[in-house]
Amino acid sequence: MLQGGYMGKLLRINLTTRQHVIEDIVAKDFQYFLGGRGLGALWYWREIEPNVEPLASQNKIGFFTGPLTGAPLVSTTKFQVATKGPETGHYLCSNSSGYFGPRLRQAGFDALILEGVCEQWTAVVVENDTVRFIDDKSWQGLSTFEARKKLLNQLPDLKWATLCVGPAAENGVVFSSIFVDDGRAFGRGGSGAVLASKKVKALAVRGDNTLPIADAEKCKEIDKNARKDLKISREKHRLLGTAQLVEIINELGCMPTLNFQHSWKPPEEVQGVYAQTLRKEYFERNYACFRCSVACGQSAKVKLGEFAGAASRPEYESIGMLGPLCGLNRMDAVIAADEVCNKLGMDTITSGNLLAMVMELFEKGVISADENEGLEVNFGDGQAMLQMLQFIAERRGLGKIIANGAKGIIEARPEWKAFICHVKGLPFPAYDPRGFNGMGLAYATSARGACHNVGGYTVSGELLSDNYDRYALKGKGELVKSLQDNRAYVDSLGICTVVRGAYGFGTSPPPDTLLAVTGYDFAPHLMIIGERISNLERSILLREGIDRKDDDLPPRMKEPIPDGPASGHFISDEMLNEMLDEYYGLRGWDQNGKPLLKTLERLELKEFIS
Ligand code: SF4
Structure with missing residues (x-):
């Protein structure tokens, strides 16, 4: 019945025994849960016991693709991670773009499960149905960028996709992320710390298989039409990225500012972090995920001043949380803080949120520099922010407490509860729901x-x-x-949410795309x-x-x-x-x-x- 869209296989790697097995995924699981997030949740239900601790060896981590991941259509880039997350202590699902999902399918798999723990730091390399390990003490301490470079240097010059974690994950920071390829991430919930708890610093994957497609000719037509649609409907997205929302959300009075003490500032106090500022003063080029014609990523670099040399691709959430929430109205400092988060491997949303909490505590005199190795962190102080991010990743000064996330902070300092905006341990993104x-x-x-995505983008x-x-x-x-x-x-399909409209994936989706890929309506x-x-x-x-x-x-x-x-x-x-x-x-x-x-x-x- 399913003629395409799935490889029908799951690769399970036991890191303790270094054995791997290839398992069949039954068609009924795809029919009822589609793939990606749905398949991840089903796997989690079956395999993760409720009392398992997130960073204990019994926890597992799984990566799941959807029927469209890697399909010959625009923006078929997405895949999901599922695990018990250390930030909330509960079920975590998170999605990312990048090449890893499509390459995993080329290796022959819809899903990859890691269980057990390695004896020493390693990189896991999956090539078709072979798995090998690159054990090396010197993985430890590398930034995400350095780990990716070191891994690719050791592999033949082929089309590899990578996942890496940074020093924050090694130190168990509960909001550490997994960095995907050279610019995307599983940002939220601490999946990086789970991977590091298994002593896996990086993964690489590639393969020579082809995803079966039910109707390749029809796919070509759908792809052409979707690209045509996106050229018009997402033109502004290409030009300004998601950063365009900074101005809009501030004007509507919903931009979290100064640790949610405000939700708005006059334009002259925010325009330093507007998308137009990013484009005019720092923009270098557009960045595209796998097969994406929108290319909404805004690669930016600071050329002058105290943050000269800093480079990142700041999007709305990172700008909002590291900018207005922390009292910063300068894009150069936001780019620098975004870059530091990426290198250390930390979620920018939680990082910005907890930095802002620290700033308010300093402002109100609740804490002093004595508790933080002499470092005072005030609203609007970009340099202090960078240093505080380093403290968190290294668990120094107040970083020892902050690294444990909202729940850990409240446990250690219940009196700080009023200063943290979170639900179930996950701090708020850049929208003030009031x-x-x-x-x-x-x-x-x-x-x-x-979460504004899983929760519903209202x-x-x-x-x-x-x-x-x-x-x-x-x-x-x-x-x-x-x-x-x-x-x-x-989230279960394998496409980016930004392009879903071009396929009609709303509440009454048309049949054509999934019919062409899978042969099933x-x-x-x-x-x-x-x-x-x-x-x-x-x-x-x-x-x-x-x-x-x-x-x-x-x-x-x-x-x-x-x-x-x-x-x-x-x-x-x-x-x-x-x-x-x-x-x-x-x-x-x-x-x-x-x-x-x-x-x-x-x-x-x-x-x-x-
Ligand atoms: S729209 Fe942006 S985030 Fe989505 S796939 Fe394209 S480049 Fe990536």
């Missing part, structure tokens, strides 16, 4: 903690259109549920598959002790925004509860957020999780 209530519900209910519906009153409560449950289910299936089932994934992830969280009490927002969200276009707005417990009740009801969950039996039966999920 300016649009649906985002508050999205953060509260997202399967991995506060920005378009609430802020950029007249479809919803952003301050209303009614209707937000329906909006968030629909966005979450849509995103769950898109997935389209009528895609939203149900998304809903099934959402319910499976919820079932995982419940098994790990997460329920309604954790679908909460932090204390600062209950304080009114002091100024700007969203001035006076807040989200009280009563408001959140009203949205949660509507959301749970629509989901077919009980009052505690547990799927009802009839919901599991309707989604044909019961047989998978019983």
Whole structure:
């Protein structure tokens, strides 16, 4: 029935025994969970016990592609990681672009599982169905960039894709990322620390297989049309990247500023980090992921001044969290901080968030430089930021506490709780939900903690259109549920969310793309598959002790925004509860957020999780 779109195989590597096995993936798993995030959640349910500690040897880490990953279509770049994440202590899913997913398919696999622990630091090299290890003490301490370079230098000159972790992961920083190729990352949740806990510094993959495609001619036509569409619909994305949102979100009064003490600043105090500034003063070239014609990456370099030489590809979240949230209105310092996060291998969202917390604690005199090896870190101080990032990665000074993330910080210093904006241990991204209530519900209910993607990107519906009153409560449950289910299936396909519109992957997707690739008409089932994934992830969280009490927002969200276009707005417990009740009801969950039996039966999920 499935004529293409899958290799049908999973590669499982045991790092302790150095053995590997190739396993079949049954067609039913693809039919019901599609691939990518769906397949990752199913694997997690089957193999990760609820009491496993994230950095213990019993934890496993899996990489999952979707039916479109590596297919001959525009932007078929995405793949997922699933593991028990150290930042929240629970289920983690995260996606990345890059070449690794497509190359994994060329090696012959839809998924790669790593289990056990190596005796010494190693790099794992997968070439078709062979696996080898490059053990070397000197992997330790290398930055992500250095590790990639060292690995590629040891491999024949072929088309390799890589994953690397930096020093932060080696030191167990719970928000350390996995760096993909030369510019993308599994940013959130600490998957880097899990990989490092297995003493894996890097992976490389390549292969000579071809992904089976049901109708190659039809694919060519779809690809041509999608590229034509993207040329017009995503022209601004190519020109300014996601950084274009800085101006828009600030003007709407939803830009987290000075550690969420504000959500807006007058334009003259923010325009130093606008996309136009990036383009005019620092832009070097566009960067494209695998097969992507949009090329939204804005490669930038600082040429003059105290941060001269710094280079990165800052996107909206990194600019928002390392810029206005930390009181910085200068793009050169943001580029430098972004680069340091990339080299050390740390999530820019959590890094910016916790740096801003430290800055507010200094501002209010709650902490002093004595506790931080003499380093004072104030809002707007770019140099101090860079040094503090280094402290975190090395667990020095206050970095010893910050490296443990929001949950670890609150455990060590409960009195700092009021200064951290997080849900389930995952700090907020660069949208202040007090300016649009649906985002508050999205953060509260997202399967991995506060997330604007997995939780549901309500920005378009609430802020950029007249479809919803952003301050209303009614209707937000329906909006968030629909966005979450849509995103769950898109994350399982293997394409970038930025291009999904060109394929029509909304709530009523057309059949052509998946029919051409797989030969199976997935389209009528895609939203149900998304809903099934959402319910499976919820079932995982419940098994790990997460329920309604954790679908909460932090204390600062209950304080009114002091100024700007969203001035006076807040989200009280009563408001959140009203949205949660509507959301749970629509989901077919009980009052505690547990799927009802009839919901599991309707989604044909019961047989998978019983
Ligand atoms: S739109 Fe941007 S992020 Fe998405 S695949 Fe293309 S270059 Fe990568």
